[in-house]
Amino acid sequence: MTRVTTADLDRLEFRAVQSGDHVDVAQELLDLANSVDADSEISRAELFVRAGEQWEMAQEYERASAAYQRAIDDGGVTIIDARALLAGALLELDLIDAAYGQLEHMRVEGPRNLPTYIHIAETLQAHGDLEGAHSWATLGVQRFRHQDVTPYIHDLLTELLRSRFRIRMDLGLKEDALDRLLDD
DSSP states (O other), X not given: OBOOOHHHHHHHHHHHHHHOOHHHHHHHHHHHHHHBOTTOSSOHHXXXXXXXXXXXXXXXXXXXXXXXXXXXXXXXXXXXXHHHHHXXXXXXXXXXXXXXXXXXXHHHHOOSSHHHHHHHHHHHXXXXXXXXXXXXXXXXXXXXXXXXXXXXXXXXXXXXXXXXHHHHHHHTOOOOHHHHGGGX
């Protein structure tokens, strides 16, 4: 079995950026996920997610979808909910109903963190669904704006508020009370 640290993951992802060889790095991440210790600093599910992201960068969306599904099946903790990442890969594969089905399941359960809301809003915006992007960004802001605001949460909430504001401008909507939170 293998232990994987944040530094190991950073080195792998840096190599992918430098070389552009996302396929090899994706495969290496899958291999690590299949052999990682239960007490590894990086969870098996997160390694599957990172492999999926590398497959996406290589425009291998079916492989990315498979990696995200493995992360979901694993059930481990991930930075961005693997279901949101799977929905994005399904959109790239033009499997619209399946993608929105994933998102609807998530909406019912409520994503557990701000990075997931940010990812969903930005993904839907990139795919031209401004109404959906606005809805997810608004849900995220409403869910997290009254929680204990650590510097990390504050930065993520500000990022989501900015994304929401840009989406609202694209929709031609007037400034609202949530937009004014950016002024604070």
